Amino acid sequence: MVETTGGGPEDGAAEVLDRPLPDGVRRRVVQIVSDGFGGLTMAELPAQLRQYARFTPARRAKFAGNAMAAALETDPLFRQRIGEKLREAQPEIAGSLDSGAPPPAADPLDVAAAAYVLRPTDWVKLVTAAGEEALRADAERADEESRAELERLRAELAQARDHTRAEIERLRAELEAAKREAESLHRKLRSALSDVKRGEAALRKAHAEIETVRAEGHTQVSAAESESRRLKARLAESEATLEATRRAAREGRSVEDMRVRLLLDTLLDATQGLRRELALPPVSVRPAETVDAVEPGRMTPKDIATRALSENDPAILDQLLALPQAHLVVDGYNVTKTGYPQMPLDKQRLRLLGQLSQLALQTGAEVTCVFDGAELAAPVLLAPPRGVRVLFSKPGVTADELIRQLVRAEPPGRPVIVASTDREVADGIARAGARPVASAVLLKRLS
Secondary structure, three states, X not given: OOOOOOOOHHHHHHOOOOOOOOHHHHHHHHHHHHHHHOXXXXXXXXXXXXXXXXXXXXXXXXXXXXXXXXXXXXOHHHHHHHHHHHHHHOHHHHHHHHHOOOOOOOOHHHHHHHHHHHOOOOHHHHHHHHHHHHHHHHHHHHXXXXXXXXXXXXXXXXXXXXXXXXXXXXXXXXHHHHHHHHHHHHHHHHHXXXXXXXXXXXXXXXXXXXXXXXXHHHHHHHHHHHHHHHHHHHHHHHHHHHHHHHHHHHHOOOHHHHHHHHHHHHHHHHHHHHHHXXXXXXXXXXHHHHOOOOOOOOOOHHHHHHOOOOOOOOHHHXXXXXXXXXXXXXXXXXXXXXXXXXXXXXXXXXXXXXXXXXXXXXXXXEEEEEEOHHHOOOOOOOOOOOOEEEEEOOOOOOHHHHHHHHHHHOOOOOOEEEEOOOHHHHHHHXXXXXXXXXXXXXXXXXX
């Protein structure tokens, strides 16, 4: 809504534009401000526009358009100074506006922009009329463009229809040719399929013959490989026997002599130990002493039964190791994983071997500790502790099998104690004459 108070510039300044400034008029207003901007001193410029003082008019209109339009609207003094610059630049339009008769040949947008800056009487009507004229011109231009675009699209549509009809005719001709060619190919395909079926039958027959020959070849190769493995095994056994014979010849004694000598030492030590234990006098036994009876101060069989030790008592291990020529074989990882499984394998080995070394020094028994070599990524750099023999199983051989080999290598009659919780190991070594002891018993004794 426009409010007016009378004629004259002062009356025009009181008018108010009740709608947004048309875009075309706003661009012309910004251009007027940008052109008159450079003629003002820094003090004459509003504070918010001083940062754009060094910009060129085009750059100033691009980056400071909103700020200049806002300053022109809110700062009457700045608008008056821009109006003075406009009067100097366009005196004809300014004079026509002051007289109330705008030049008919002038651009309505230029007239509206000058009226917005100078604010003569009825400037709001001029701005509104210029905006309506600009909108009308835009609408007419858009209408002309739409009509031109419609005509272009119609022409393109007609051209596309003609092209489509020609393409359809061409495709129909190609389709007919393709149908004829497809019929010819179908006939050739049926003939080729017949040839393929005959070829497949011949191929299947050839494959069957090849499979028969291959099966016969595999049978012959398997038989040859079996015979080769048997001969290699016999050769390896013969070479091992020959090497053992040579080694025994070099050492001057055989394995059996060593076993007999070890058994003899065991019997002698057992005899001497029994003599010391029983405190036998150096006289022959009297016949009367062979009669079974309970003498004064002697224990009865009932008393002896009451002194029997439990299988889980560590003292039973001390009694076994006190036997003459006793040999303790330890299933290493079975014991360590029972006692301290949370430790790394190398720490488990070091801890167990240190404890077994002390046990060997205390009891004087032969101690052998066996570890499974399958869990080793590389050779173990380990110095066996004093009194303990450390063995690792070879590739393809488990620690359980190595323990059974150690037990079988001992002569019958020698006390061999095996510490392992593995039931299969315990049953196997018990059949071979060794004494199984649970890993928990050994751990109690070591602690």
